Amino acid sequence: MASISRRNRRRQKEREIAARNRRELIAAGFTRRDLVKMGLLTAAGMLIPKKGLSAWPRSRSGFVLDDDRPISPTTTPFVEDMPRLPVLKPVSALNPKPTIAPNTAAGEARTVSHQAYKQFPPLRFYELSQRDALVRMANELPPQRIWGFNGITPGPLIVERYGVLGSPQKGSILVRQRNNLPAENGGFGLPSVTTHLHNGHTPLESDGFPCSFMERGQFYDHHYPNVYAGINSTHPGIGDVKEALATLWYHDHRIDHTAQNTYKGLVGPYILFNEFDTGDENTGFRLPSFGDGQNPLTSFDVYMVFSDKVFDSKTGLLAFDLFNNAGILGDKFLVNGKIQPVLHVSPRRYRFRWLNTGPSRFYQMFVLGPDNSTKPFWQISTDGNLMEKPVEVTASRFSPAERVDVIVDFTRDAGKTFYLENRLQQEDGSGPLGNIVLEAGQGQKILKIAVDGPAVADNSIDPALIKQFYGLPNTTDAPRIVRTFKFERSNAMWLVNGRLTGACDDPAAIRFAIKRNSIEKWVFQNIKPGWHHPVHMHLESFQTLTINRKPPRNSGIIEHGRKDVLRLEDNVSAAVHFRFRDFTGKFPLHCHNILHEDHSMMVLGEIDDTGDEKTNP
């Protein structure tokens, strides 16, 4: 035993030295080009596996990995309250007034006119300033200089409501983003941004395309009609309510720099209600009330933004390893911007909306009870889209960018304490280690839930009584084309169908065209062991047809349902069904392990009225 602990101490020392040397290289302001010249970086962009720079030159899968596991300073868990995210209020007017054509004269960064503005004129206006600020993530750590929407991370919660039959435009809003970020980044982050609304059925000029940069001092108007898919095609009028979205998020999507910018704080939540999923437990599906989102006596629908981060062992400041392109695993777990906080609840049912912002960790989340018991709960959504009906589970698995809505019933738990516990074993950024699920109490406790709030009424329905939400759209209509996308690693870079992303100024980087209002079947392949890729497509949700020729699971770990991220685990080939509707423009398909995405596991494409026949774009 003594020799093991000596070896561990030596490894720990090596890791600290390597991490410090790498931070010094970053702080000295060397560009990647400088580092190549100095012989420290390979042509593919990897730091050479050299002692003093990398203490873990080889991973279990034999690839060279410059992924040094972090050692953050000690923090005391479960002291501070979990923040409830503030709800963003609309503004009465924007100055200058929004325009359909880009208002470049006034500093707008947009280059394409709004395509659905006249059809869905926005009725409410919001403004978000992307800027730096000092925030505290734990008592023991110094204030952190983050980049946040309105100076907070996660950003404020946007709560909106779909239009209704006869008035589909009632949901239409416009969000003006402003880039007020500083020129100085403190080591990482690029103050050139683009803001994506994840899972939005959005005209693509407002979607946050990775090459639609907004530079410092500029603004960008995002038009979100908040309509169901099908409005201009299969379901004129209001769209197909079976395509309703509920739990979305917005985040930076700047090509090559998404990992740095989101890690630095540029993420925020967004939710949509309608006349079924109303936010009021006395009406519609009768899910726990949202209330004002703040008052614990009336707000039982709680958004939880998870992230894992690394802090410098000496300074306690947020650290980001620019040399890591395999995936970054944090050793500190944050919920709504605080490390391992506490949530106080009343003995009743709650809706929790779980979002994993990454960068690279997969969770299998359990509700740990007294005496290492495991409390079952109800999963009601996949990627924030309501399922056919609630399914009782003991855990939900979600990779970066996935969302899961759940109902947890604390009615008979007054006085008890629970924890959200991640039991999925993962040792590096490549993905979980096989399917190893740790014993109850042996995982990472992320949030303490104390059932010590006052008794309050519960008019929400027992999820066991819900026999159907909306139902699922059919997947039986024949696709216009079947396309295959192979996700692979080569020469320390991440490729799709053997190619890098390409440059924003190269027209050839747009690799394929989808015909608007058509159906496509896509096959995602990840046939090598060891690496996992959460694959995300914009604009439309999909439904999984098969995973390794088997139907997606609808119990235990849920794979069935409408999703926008396919958890492409290793040795997997999966087929999905897409229906592309209503809007045209450019989009990315990419891995949402954001280190993979930035290096450079992304395909750019376009939706137009012709489409193409490329089966391996």
Ligand SMILES: [Cu+2]
């Ligand atoms: Cu990936």
